[in-house]
Each structure stands twice: as structure tokens, then as C-alpha cells.
Amino acid sequence: MQNRFLPYLLTLPSLFLAAVVIFWPVWDLIQISTHDVSRFGQLRDFSGLTNFWALTADPDFTAALWRTGVWTVLVVGGALLLSIPVAIILNTDFYGRGIARVIIMLPWAVSLTMTAVVWRWALNGESGMLNSALIGLGLIEQNIQWLASAETAFPMQVLIGILVTVPFTTTIFLGGLSSIPDDLYEAAALEGATPLQQFREITFPLLKPFINIAIVLNTIYVFNSFPIIWVMTQGGPANSTDILVTHLYKLAFRIGKLGEASAVSLVMFAILLVFTMIYVRLAMREHRA
């Protein structure tokens, strides 16, 4: 009799914690976004969905929304494609593997903001390291103004995003790889399977749950990632590298439209929630089948 309530009782503390750190702020955001709100967050009249309609009429918001999608897909996708081979290599036994693992993990240990600051210096048009290196190698003849326009700035930001996402992703995959028993490979090798076939038939299917986890977690992190874009371009020039978080920050703290900023925040929350639910559903169904 008591057993039926036990699971609920046991999840109660974490539910309480979630309520404090998630539900309460979301409730607050809903309050702010549906009211006419002062520069300093005092709520005035109820305004319904006015703030949300204002967003749809704002071309900067729609542009940032699309760009956030592109940013997330490219960074998460790029990090996955890069991390799988890196993890496989780091999983094989070779001399100096410890050092190699440390090197791959290092970007993770440095704060994201510092990484972005260093890259901002490196990409400086006149005195940046990247330009001097490229000129030194004879690859370019004139300095490239990396951060002057979105055409060069955004791809660089995506590359840096991939770079800092790889360590975490690799860690997940290394965990996944170490759970695959070696005898599977031995058996496959005896049957004459090539390394590529081993990857396709053994490694990849068994790694799938880990890939799914990496996709979900990375999507959430990258979608919300602020420092790289903010530090390097502040979403500029002329909002051409803005993603939703940087757009939100400008709305809230530059211009003081806390209502609209809260609305952006809720839209982001909703997108991530829906994405996660759909994705988890799909992944689970596949798992069962």
C-alpha cells in the first residue's frame, strides 16, 4: 500500500527544486511578458499578447530566429561529425593517448567568454594573429577584416562554436565507445568485416543512444549560447549576426523593453521544449522498434 506513494515521495525533492529553479522564473516571465512593464520591471496594466505580436512584426526578431536555427544546426551538426572520429581515435590505444585526450578536452576548461575574447583578438583585422599567420604562410596577400561583416564573422563564430562543443560531445562518445564490448569487433574481424563495415554495423548502432543524448543536450546549450557571438560582434554589424539570446539581451538591457524580451525568452523556452519532446519521442520509438 505504502509502495504506491513511495516513488512520488522520492521524486518530491527534485520536483520541488525544479519548481524553484524552473517553474518560478517561467511564471515570472509569463507575468512580465503579458503586462505593460516599466524600464525597471514594475508591472503595470495587463496587455495580453501585445508583446508577442510586437515580436512577429519585428524583422530583426524573425531574422534572429532563422539565424538561431542555422547556428544551432551547424554547430551541433559540425560538432557531432567531428566528435565521432575524434572519439574513435582517442578510444584506440596509442602512445601519448593521455596527452591527446587532455588536449582535446582543454577548450572545455577555459571559460567560453575568455575563448571568445581571445578569438576576437586573433581575428582583429590589423593586428590579429590569424591574418599575420595567413600572410606569413602566403595564403592571403591582404588582411581580411574577419569581423567587419556577417559573411566572414558568422562562419568564424560557427567554427568557434564547434570547437568549444567538441570536448563535451567527445566525452559522451568516449563513454559510449567504452561500453561496446571488444569481442564484438573480434568476432566481426574473424568474419572478415572491414573497419568501415565494423563502424557501420557495430559502432554506429550501439553509439546511437549516446548520439541522441549529445544532440539533445548540445542543441539546448548551443541554442542558448551567448558569449561567443556577444563578445565578438554583439550581434552586429547592423544585427546581422544576432541570434535570439543576443537579440533578447539588447532588447532587455540596452533598450529597456523587458516585456518583449520576456516574450522572446518564452518563445525560446517553447521551441526547446517542443524540440526536446519531439526528439525524445522519435528516439524512443526507434529504440522500441
Place this chain on the structure above:
Amino acid sequence: MSLTKWTVGLMAGMSMLTLAAQANAGEVRVTVAEYSAKTGPYFENVKKDFEAANPGITVKFEIVPWDVLLQKLTTDITAGTNADLSIIGTRWLIDFVQQDVAEPLDSYITPDFKGRFIDTFLSPSIMEGKTYGLPIAASARALYYNKELFEKAGIAQPPATWTELQEDARKIKALGSGTFGFGLQGKEIETDVYYYYAMWSQGTEILNKDGTSGLSTPGALEAAKLYKSMIDEGLTEPGVTSNNREDVQNLFKQGKVGMMITAPFLSNQIKDEAPNLKYGVAAIPAGPTGARGTYGVTDSIIMFKNSKNKDEAWKLLDFLFTTEQRAKFTQGEGFLPVNKEEAKMDYYVNNADLAAFTALLPDARFAPVIPGWEEIAQITSDAMQKIYLGSAEPEAALKEAADKANAVLKK
């Protein structure tokens, strides 16, 4: 047993938290913007000297980088945990006054106290006849030029007009070897202001007389075209939209840029970082009609309405605005004196750089006192970046920006 211990500990911790949240009697908390590496040490000394002279009052300075100051204030005020005093950009003051968070200081200000200030700098902090802030930092902008490059290019004196500036920039560009004529800022804070210098010289103001945006006037278009033509001709540094004020200042310190417009603190930086650089400071170039304008900026220190220790806070303000304290702060940071007595000190009178700045003060424009100013500044900066990049024609970009600005102004 252990559970009760926990509870007791938890209760004790919570009661300490509530205690800490309440301001202690006699404690004055001040949010301070970090202008440079010298800001922190200066206020540490203030704390020491003031507390020694005023037993029973403790001062707590919270030093915050400029970039996040407004964000911190917004969140603090929303949560009701703001300090007693804070430095703010005077251009934000109207929001603070309208939201009723700033305390008028008139009941504290004696005629003698008021007499300490230079009127030009005190007046932006006065709204609807009430003084809501005291100018803690004042600054203006002037043209810095590299004397060595000028000499090499055979230019005798700094340009008096924008046409001369273009000529000079051409000559400096002709020197080759990675030198650029005119440093143009195209990123981050004050990107709009850098454009106003040219706009003001065309006789155009940020706001027309009828209160609409000046961006759709012919003068505004001329100014935008001037900068764009200089970019296209290669008279500026390349990649304008990737250079913020510090980036352009760095190019100037490296001797790569012939001219740039910036604040007096560059002189202090040059003294520390590039002592061998030969430079001069001159007026901002004038337009065809002789009109010119510089940007005057003050930061104000304000008292919050919900402060529990207003009398103690005022004592601190009184102390901060003594001539001696002002001189220490202003000279360390490289600002302009706001205090009459201070301005008479040898340091300012014999300083050629600062003289150029003070001479420009009659032409100084302060940011207009209107709600939504930050949004209009952002709109203007965005329009400039589009023009500089060539992603929009000057006419179209300015028209769009003027419409957006007018919509903000109507609210």
C-alpha cells in the same frame, strides 16, 4: 539529533541572510562604474579617508564594468536590492526620474554647494527644475592627430573643415606603409556619435525643432555620404564595422591612423602606453557653413528614493565633490573638471590637450533628454553600419532609421 542540528543551522543561516539583506544603519552602498584600472584604487582611498573622517558610517563601493552597469541597475532595481547611490549615464536619468526611483537632491543642495559646479555640466542632471544627479565625470570629444604622419605628409596644421580633413587623409594614405588617414569607428558604443560629428557640422541636429528625428534631413544624408565616400576611397582604416572605439584608439597609439575623434582619456593612455607618440589635439572639423559640434557627456551620481541612509549618503556626496577629491579622480581618469575651483588648478590651465577640449565646450551637444534615447541611438548605429558596409544606400537607410526613430519618439 542530527536533524535538529541541521534545522538550527539552516535557521541561523536564513536569519543571517535576512540580516544581510537589510542595510545596516550607517552603511552607504554605492554602485560605481569602472572607467579604468585607476577607478578601483581611487574609491578604495575614498573609503579609507571618508570613514576616518566620519566615524559610524561605513561605505561599500560596488565597482561594475561600464558595459554591464545598466544591466546590473535594471536587475537590482527590479529586485529592490539597489544601492543607496549609483553612477549612471546622465542620458539614462530621464528613465530613472520617470520611473520615480531617483531622489531629488535639492533639499540637500546649498547655494554654496551648487556654486562649486560649472553650469554646463550640472545642467544636464536638472530635470523639471529639480536636481536629480551630480556630474561625477564629464567629457567631450576632439580631434586627435598624429604630428609625425602630418609632418611626413607635408601637412602644416590640423584640418579646420571636413574638406581639409579629406585632403589630409589622402596625403596620409599616399604615404603607404599601412597608414590610414582617418580612423572611423563603426562598432559598439558611440558608433552613432561618431556619425553625429559630421552631421552636426552640416547644421543638422539629432532632433529637429518640431521634435522629429533629424536623420531624414539633407544634412544627415550629406554627412553619411561623406563617411561612405571616405570608406570607398580608402581614406579610413579597412573593416570599419569591426572597429570599436578602443580598436581605433589602438590603431592611433600604434601610429597607424592619422586622425581620430575621441575623448580626453586617450591622452592619459598615450602617456602610459605610447609615450613616444607625437600627437596634437584640435577642434572637430567644421562644415561648409562653419557649423561644428562635439559630443558632451556627463555621468551623474544619483541617490535612490528607497535609500534608508540618505543623510549619510549625502555626506559622502559632499565629500566626493570637494575640490581635492575631484582633482584626484578627474586627473586619474582623464576627464574634464566639473568643479570651478578645480578647473583653475595649474594641471588644467597648462594642459594644451585639455585646453582644446574645453575650448570646444560651447559647441557641445549632450544626448537629448528623451525617453527611449538608447533605442534611437541603437537605430542610428544600425543604420550607419548598413551604410558603411554598403548593404544599404544612404538615402534608404536613413529614411528607414528616421521612420523607426520617429515611431519611438511618438510613444
